[in-house]
Amino acid sequence: MEAHGVTPVVLLACGSFNPVTNMHLRMFELARDHLEDTGQYRVVKGIISPVGDGYKKKGLIEACHRLEMARLATESSAWIAVDSWESLQPEWVETAKVVRHHFEKLTAEQESFDDTDTVKYTKKRRIEENCFEASSHQKRRDGPQLLLLCGADVLESFGIPNLWKQEDIAEIVGRYGLVCITRSSNDPHKFIHQSDMLWKYRRNIHVVHEWVTNDISATHVRRALRRGRSVRYLLSDAVVRYIQQYDLYSVESEQKNANVVLAPLQRYTGASKEVTAAAATPDA
């Protein structure tokens, strides 16, 4: 039983995880501390959802390896797990759809958990209320609230033309909510202030300031690996061993999708699959 007024929360992080770094895991810890410190939330679970190969990002290695590395990295966590659904889809899946999928899964789990006559009656009444205003529709049910967890670069990517559909951004921040971790060179507060849509839903966006600036990025890690440099302590030891075992990151692997347009840009612009200089994948 939750303390009165405390909302259980599940955090969902979508991304390439190519490979998963210690900073990806830190994001979850930072978000949990921040949310629980408000006294309003209790974070019950964290989910890492690696993107499918259909995303076509430059240097993106096979999902099976990215999934396995994420599994190894989360083995020592009691509350963060990896979910393979997104990465197993044949085509790239919009993030709004991934969030929806996990929300429906959580709802189904909750329903099978509290399937008693009394609860059935309450649920029937809720269905009749049929209210979908902002993230309040999540709070009307007893199940946890689902929040998308991301770094400030992903939030700022909402402003890149033809990368995100406006209705998807509205659904993510309006219906579910977002936790955004600051990242060097990004200013999420300024970005929210400058966007009418994000400003409208600002109460659903939790900005977490990372005071111990940590600029690990998977791009830096892949660069170090193909130069034969150590990446120890940037990734968990099990992930480092796995990368060595399968010799995962090389000059060749970085050329994967080098001539292919990123899936969302292909989908929203109808661009041909071949890349032109202007449509090259943005790096983080």
Ligand SMILES: Nc1ncnc2c1ncn2[C@@H]1O[C@H](COP(=O)(O)OP(=O)(O)OP(=O)(O)O)[C@@H](O)[C@H]1O
């Ligand atoms: N150092 C960091 N600080 C804050 N957020 C981060 C950091 N590294 C990754 N993230 C966030 O983790 C999520 C997954 O990111 P992603 O897999 O793209 O990692 P990345 O390190 O940015 O990789 P790449 O360099 O390949 O883009 C994104 O929401 C991203 O913003």
Ligand SMILES: NC(=O)c1ccc[n+]([C@@H]2O[C@H](COP(=O)(O)O)[C@@H](O)[C@H]2O)c1
């Ligand atoms: N329109 C969209 O839904 C959209 C666009 C761009 C990236 N994304 C997602 O954001 C994440 C970004 O990952 P990267 O930072 O590794 O590119 C991925 O999970 C990707 O699927 C979603």
Ligand SMILES: [Zn+2]
């Ligand atoms: Zn990135």
